[in-house]
Amino acid sequence: MKKNILSWILLQLVSFSMVCFAQVKPAKIVTTPITTNIYSFFLNDFVNVIAFVGTEGVLLIDTGFDNTPAISGFSNSAEAIKEELKKLGYSNIKFVINTHYNFDHTFGNTLLGEKATIIAHHLCREQLAREAQFPKTGLPQVTFRDSINLYFNGEEISLYYMPGHTKSDIIVWFKNSKVICLGDLVISDSFTSIQFDGNANRLGKSLQAIYEKFPDDITFLPAHGRKLNRSELKANADMVLETTAIITKAIQEKMSLLTMKRLNILNDYEKWNGQLFKQLTADRWIDYVYFSIHGSEVFSVATKLGEIIDKSGLDAGLAECKELYTENGDGYYFSEFEFNNLGYKLLGESKVKEAIEIFKFNTVMYPTSWNVYDSLGEGYWNLKDKKHTVANYEQSLKLNPANTNASKMLDKIRNAK
Ligand SMILES: [Zn+2]
Known part of the structure; x- marks a missing residue:
């Protein structure tokens, strides 16, 4: 299963942020001091940008989104970060470190790294260089393979290669301050995601290595979510190792992806369902682990369906898809989030009826997922079909009363009457 890297990343962003699509708001930051000179800027309710400040200037870990509000x-966002630094009495950004290549961690490089040295793993630079819309001025200037040390503001800072979420992840250890930035290896209290080049086994190994290498008095800062202590990190590492073992065993027993979900093989791990990113459910984690271990040997029904719809239209696509779904065999997989993304792709191409059919199919496959009804509601809303819009948002809200998008949409529709 070869994936177009750019579309994969965009789809990741789309699926994470579709709730935000309706309107573009000015960037916002909530600042939390971690030590006397390390601050966490929680940017746009999404990602933590870490600022290390001192007499020699500022070092930033990750740069958040750029000014592409549509995504x-x-x-x-970059201006907001500069403003926040100014409030702390600093403006001179000397170093930028990227924990990995995802755009929510790198796209501010150009604006924030103008006068700074940008540092990252060499595979991070390679990936960013491949991205057509990533500005070349934001590419890392210093790269490394295993580790590199930096001496700044009186602190020894070590960067270590620790892949898993992607092939290019690093962690950043502030030795005197006893703080480690984890990038996306961990999302606090949640399953994380695994990108097209990431791997669940490597992620587990990296987390175990971090846990075993560092002492109890370290504060761990994931790029998404609250700070963690060492035992909380261990709990997260154990979850990754145990769930990967369960899914690997199921793959060896030739269980299909759909069956793994139907049998709820991660039943005991549902407390790790995402809070910050509601889409990161146990089912989604099964997808990520499965693809990262098994991905090259199976094909995606959603991808195939998208191709058939492009070539021969919706009916031909759905006929093929239903046939495969009834067979439920090996060699192909159905993924809720891929179907969802396909629906949004079709919506983006103004193929509203096609999108609705895809979303509908997702509600048949995943009747307990609040997100599929939320998407179907949005599909009907595009068709100006109020009755079905309301019915689907109500169903979504029933399954997840915390779905603020659905409640906002329902208010909007009712107020418009
Ligand atoms: Zn991220």
Whole structure:
């Protein structure tokens, strides 16, 4: 299963941020001091940008979104970060470190790294260089393979290669301050995601290595979510190792992806369902682990369906898809989030009826997922079909009363009457 890297990343962003799509808001930051000179800027309710400040200037870990509001849902993130630094009495950004290549961690490089040295793993630079819309001025200037040390503001800072979420992840250890930035290896209290080049086994190994290498008095900062102590990190590492073992065993027993979900093989791990990113459910984690281990040997029904719809239209696509679904065999997989993304792709191409059929199919496959009804509601809303819009948002809200998008949409529709 070869994936177009750019579309994969965009789809990741789309599926994370579709709730924000409706309107673009000015960037916002909530600042939390971690030590006297390390601050966490929680940017746009999404990602933590870490600022290390001192007499020699500022070192930033990750740079958040750029000014592409259509993707992030927020505008002027880089300016907001500069403003926040100014409030702390600093403006001179000397170093930028990227924990990996995802755009929510790198797209502010150009604006924030103008006068700084940008540092990252060499595979991070390679990946960013491949991305057509990533500005070349934001590419890392210093790269490394295993580790590199930096001496700045009186602190020894070590960067270590620790892949898993992607092939290019690093962690950043502030030795005197006893703080480690984890990038996306961990999302606090949640399953994380695994990108097209990531791997669940490597992620487990990296987390275990971090846990075993560092002492109890370290504060761990994931790029998404709250800070963690060492035992909380261990709990997360154990979850990754145990769930990967369960899914690997199921793959060896030739269980299909759909059956793994129907049998709820991660039943005991549902407390790790995402809070910050509601889409990161146990089912989604099964997808990520399965693809990262088994991906090259199976094909995606959603991808195939998208191709058939493009070539021969919706009916031909759905006929093929239903046939495969009834067979439920090996060699192909159905993924809720891929179907969802396909629906949004079709919506983006103004193929509203096609999109609705895809979303509908997702509600048949995943009747307990609040997100599929939320998407179907949005599909009907595009068709100006109020009755079905309301019915689907109500169903979504019933399954997940915390779905603020659905409640907002329902208010909007009712107020418009
Ligand atoms: Zn991220």
